Amino acid sequence: MNWIASLPMYNVTPVLASHWRALLADTLRVAAPGARIEDRGSDLYGLWRDDRLLLAQTCGYPLMHSLAGAVQVVATPHFDAPGCDGLSYRSVLVVRVDAPYPSLEACRGARAAFNQDDSNSGMNLFRHAVAPLARGGRFFGSVLQTGSHLASLQALAEGRADVTAIDCVTFAFVQDGLPALAAAVRGIGWTAPAPGLPLVAARTVPAALIESLRGALDIALQADPDRARALHLKGFSVPPAHAYDRIVTLEQEAEGAGYPHLA
Template sequence: MTWIAALPMYNITPALALEWRGWLSDVLHKVKPACRIVEPDEELHGFWRRPNLLISQTCGFPLMHGLHEQVQLIATPRFDAPGCDGAHYSSVLVTRANAEFDSLASCRGARAAYNQDDSNSGMNVFRHAVAPHSRAGMFFSAVLRTCSHLGSLQAVADNRADVAAIDCVTFAFVCDELPDLARQVRAIGVTAASPGLPLIASGSVPRATIEALRDALNETLTIRPERAKRLRLQGFSVLPLTDYERIGQLENEARAAGYTRLA
């Protein structure tokens, strides 16, 4: 079997994507499987379920909504980014730099943007943050799905939306790589924290290979420390799947408050 690998989650610019690809190549070189780095040519939910997937990165929300039955957790990155605490992360609540809003509570009746329905950082924790302020399941005047965190940031900057929740790691990379966009928005809060985006492998990957991958992840950070710094990688933690139950807890708390969807 020829294995495949891809890191699709934090490629916010082509230059950053090349850094991720180079780091992944070094990881695979240490493990030495027959593996190709690919660009997913299908919807990610299908890609993550490929039986020959050696390593990729997913969001915790789909992980806990069925994906965990078909994959293994390899490790969770620890990022050097505001809003991260070890292997846990939160989302930054942003509005336009010149907007009148100074807190999430002040955004009642405003327009929200979010990336995807199955995103923990862009939808689930956002819903959880809004839930205490909602009335009869409503809070915003309009909600826009943008398909990406960059799309949500651009929607806020372009005055097509007023507030969004952005994965704090993505936001840190935007500040690094796209400072002009970062200057067009400002933070007005943060969401609750949950475990970060895990690296996963197909359930068919041998246990010894999973262990070799874990060793290689940390070893490659010392090969080129300047690359690790640009990727904001501090190391990796091996979290049990039960830690990711926090994501479902946030979902359930919002639902218990009568706020089942962003609205």
């Protein structure tokens, strides 16, 4: 099999993209020297559904929905960013730095931004946080889909939206590498926790190779401590079999509260 791999999810800046690519290259050098790093651009589902996929990162929401049965979890990264705890992470509830909103509850009638419908951090966790506050299935004055966390933050900074939910790892990377954007916004709270973005492989990848990947990830992490610090990366673990069921539970809780969509 001509295996392919890619780690596109946290490429917040070009420097971070180069660090993730180097980490991946070191991992493949140990576990699968013949594998090729492939950039699919915005075609993430094409990458995730490729039978040749040896290693990539996806979001927990598609893992539990559109990718169910198509991929297997290799490991979940542990980050040292604020909001992370072991394999879990949260989203930061964010407003403009000068916005008159001290809390999510104060955002009733405001303009919300979110990245995309299949995002756990930008949509599902946000929806779950808003659900207890909604009335008749509505809370916001309007909702804007932006396409990415960075675009959601930019919408706040430019005054096109008032509040959003940002993956706390992404938010830490923005604070590290995009100081002007970070200075234009501020956090007002946190969502509930959920398992972080998993590293996955196609179902076609043999169990022995999955085990080799897990060992190779640890070796690659330890090979460059400065790179690990830049990536806020502490380690990896293999999550329990049903760990990601929590994402569906959070979805069901929002729906049970009469709030199936951000609105």
